[in-house]
Amino acid sequence: MTSDDHPHTTTDIRDIPESDLDRALDLAYLAFHLKPADKTRRHHHDLLRECARVGAYDGGSLAGMVGAHRLTLSIPGGRLPCSAVDFVSVAPTHRRRGVLTSMLAGLWRRCADEGRPIACLWASESAIYGRFGFGAATEAYSVEIDSSRPLALRLAPDARPLRLIDPADAAEVLAPRYDATLPHRAGRFTRDRAWWRNEVLDLDGARSAEDLDGFGALRVVVLGAPGEVPGGYAVYRTRGPGDNRPGAVRVDELEAESAPAAAALWSYLCSIDLTTKVQIDARPADDPLLYLVADRDQVRVTGQEPSLWVRLVDVRAALAARSWASPVDLVIDLGDAALPANAGRFRLIAGPGRTTSWSATTDSPDLALDVRELAACYLGGSPLRRFVHAGLATEHTPGAVRRLDAALETAWLPFTGENY
Numbered sequence: 001m002t003s004d005d006h007p008h009t010t011t012d013i014r015d016i017p018e019s020d021l022d023r024a025l026d027l028a029y030l031a032f033h034l035k036p037a038d039k040t041r042r043h044h045h046d047l048l049r050e051c052a053r054v055g056a057y058d059g060g061s062l063a064g065m066v067g068a069h070r071l072t073l074s075i076p077g078g079r080l081p082c083s084a085v086d087f088v089s090v091a092p093t094h095r096r097r098g099v100l101t102s103m104l105a106g107l108w109r110r111c112a113d114e115g116r117p118i119a120c121l122w123a124s125e126s127a128i129y130g131r132f133g134f135g136a137a138t139e140a141y142s143v144e145i146d147s148s149r150p151l152a153l154r155l156a157p158d159a160r161p162l163r164l165i166d167p168a169d170a171a172e173v174l175a176p177r178y179d180a181t182l183p184h185r186a187g188r189f190t191r192d193r194a195w196w197r198n199e200v201l202d203l204d205g206a207r208s209a210e211d212l213d214g215f216g217a218l219r220v221v222v223l224g225a226p227g228e229v230p231g232g233y234a235v236y237r238t239r240g241p242g243d244n245r246p247g248a249v250r251v252d253e254l255e256a257e258s259a260p261a262a263a264a265l266w267s268y269l270c271s272i273d274l275t276t277k278v279q280i281d282a283r284p285a286d287d288p289l290l291y292l293v294a295d296r297d298q299v300r301v302t303g304q305e306p307s308l309w310v311r312l313v314d315v316r317a318a319l320a321a322r323s324w325a326s327p328v329d330l331v332i333d334l335g336d337a338a339l340p341a342n343a344g345r346f347r348l349i350a351g352p353g354r355t356t357s358w359s360a361t362t363d364s365p366d367l368a369l370d371v372r373e374l375a376a377c378y379l380g381g382s383p384l385r386r387f388v389h390a391g392l393a394t395e396h397t398p399g400a401v402r403r404l405d406a407a408l409e410t411a412w413l414p415f416t417g418e419n420y
């Protein structure tokens with residue numbers, strides 16, 4: 001297939017066969033300025049082999065590639081097969097000639113073939129993906145706790161025992177607690193054993209020294225007795241004091257069934273000897289931690305970033321798959337320059353216990369928006385009114401935005417932990 005999706009592209013867009021996996025990785029390392037260790041390369045090789053792979057070939061050479069993990073994402077009220085885009089690379093000799101644009105068009109065809117109504121990704125730069133219809137659908141706070149003193153709490157922590165477990169056993173022990181979060185937290189991936197092993201726990205040590213930044217071995221602490229579903233757990237690493245830095249705890253993941261369970265885990269992490277700081281790269285914006293501390297000055301939000309970007313590849317299927325918090329009946333003008341099959345005027349009829357309908361209409365519109373804004377709102381993370389206030393969506397009928405926002409709302413904000 002020769003691509004005509006962009007005026008400057010002269011590359012052939014086609015699947016990358018397994019025999020080209022090494023060339024594909026060489027291209028990725030060229031684009032990302034990496035020189036990984038052998039075990040990291042082996043890990044990437046294994047990951048990429050399992051991906052859908054779209055390549056841009058210029059004669060005999062590979063000039064671009066997109067990989068997509070075949071994952072399942074939690075959405076409000078359910079789960080959806082998702083193309084989790086990764087390894088996006090274009091050779092510096094071929095940049096800004098429409099290669100990425102053409103490869104993504106190829107990827108949308110793969111999504112349709114594989115029955116994946118949504119795609120998602122972590123963006124290396126936020127400026128890249130909006131034009132392709134991606135919206136920032138989950139966001140994360142980075143948080144730092146001053147643990148030079150005990151964590152002051154407004155409630156009694158869960159009194160069950162805490163125990164450290166062997167990370168090799170962690171996937172089996174932690175999975176039931178993690179899985180229990182999926183029905184109420186959209187934006188999370190279902191995890192098989194390999195995903196736990198490599199993406200969450202890094203058991204083969206494929207993470208680079210820069211990633212680890214002096215932090216030591218992985219530790220896993222679990223709340224509750226062996227044999228029962230944990231009340232909570234934390235996956236973390238520690239770094240002792242030295243080199244003009246205080247000792248610190250870095251938390252990769254913390255899940256808890258309740259606020260007291262979370263309080264027990266945070267208290268533990270804040271009490272580890274020779275450390276005076278607990279840092280966490282990604283927490284949900286509605287993390288109970290921010291409210292259950294008695295002294296809010298002890299917990300600092302140090303950053304707020306978009307995390308998972310979502311693309312509604314098949315808008316009708318994506319809308320039909322999610323649940324709705326309240327009834328809604330609205331006419332929406334939807335723009336989608338990259339996937340015109342989604343664009344047009346549609347009546348959305350949806351609500352609790354109701355089959356969602358998204359059908360073409362000529363009635364006058366209540367709202368006008370682009371698919372990237374719909375994607376940003378899809379998991380319940382951003383109300384549409386923010387985009388109306390920013391001049392990026394239009395309310396033609398007063399009250400329409402309020403009704404759509406009420407229907408899209410979820411009890412918990414969507415959140416994505418691992419940055420694959």
Ligand SMILES: CC(=O)SCCNC(=O)CCNC(=O)[C@H](O)C(C)(C)COP(=O)(O)OP(=O)(O)OC[C@H]1O[C@@H](n2cnc3c(N)ncnc32)[C@H](O)[C@@H]1OP(=O)(O)O
Nearest residue numbers: 031086087088089090095096097098099100101121124127
């Ligand atoms: C999910 C992930 O893997 S994220 C990682 C993304 N990859 C990287 O950052 C690696 C280094 N960068 C690259 O390999 C390439 O520059 C890519 C993949 C980011 C872009 O590939 P290109 O083939 O140059 O993109 P393409 O030519 O199709 O650009 C399409 C449009 O996006 C714009 N665009 C592309 N990259 C960027 C960027 N980094 N910032 C802002 N705009 C961008 C282009 O200007 C172009 O706009 P136009 O249509 O108005 O002219």
